């Protein structure tokens with residue numbers, strides 16, 4: 001069991017506050033507070049860029065999947081990211097589950113948040129996130145996850161219904177997976193992921209399926225309610241060193257945003 005360490009959360013929070021004070025175009029808002037097990041943390045939302053396209057990035061839904069939040073924090077330091085911001089507006093939730101992150105556990109202590117987005121036993125974290133996403137609509141949502149038991153990378157694509165757009169998006173996803181492989185990393189091929197077929201690292205899931213609607217996961221919930229049109233999820237392999245997982249998240253995030261903005 002990992003040690004409880006509230007400083008892990010505060011390092012991220014203070015890192016974002018420093019970023020916001022360095023870049024005037026970087027807006028940081030506290031959209032809620034989570035209090036549990038004697039821990040009390042803000043839930044932050046950020047907004048940056050003023051281009052015509054809009055994307056939302058989510059990190060830290062599962063507290064033990066730390067590469068996503070850490071990669072996203074690094075992402076903003078990159079000059080290439082800043083060059084992209086003339087073309088789009090990026091909203092982001094850097095750490096949805098701060099208590100889980102502080103304790104190094106998947107859930108918030110009681111439940112897996114990503115199974116309870118459509119349940120009556122709603123969790124405060126989920127209410128904060130859903131309120132924010134209902135207010136701030138975007139074309140694309142990118143969700144940063146890890147598969148703690150995997151040795152290889154894979155990704156999800158869901159929500160795209162237009163046929164012409166779909167083939168281009170699949171081609172972009174294949175190029176993203178090639179970019180991961182070209183850095184010497186393995187991509188998971190041919191396994192089943194939560195009942196969906198994984199083809200060479202790409203899991204195309206149907207948000208309208210009975211399985212998806214029962215899962216209580218955020219992505220099908222947003223797609224079904226029309227809050228978002230396309231959701232991409234990354235799963236970096238938890239068995240690899242953290243620096244490699246962060247690198248994979250960065251490669252994937254940059255790739256999906258660049259292809260989205262073409």
Ligand SMILES: [Zn+2]
Pocket residue numbers: 061062065144145146
């Ligand atoms: Zn996850």
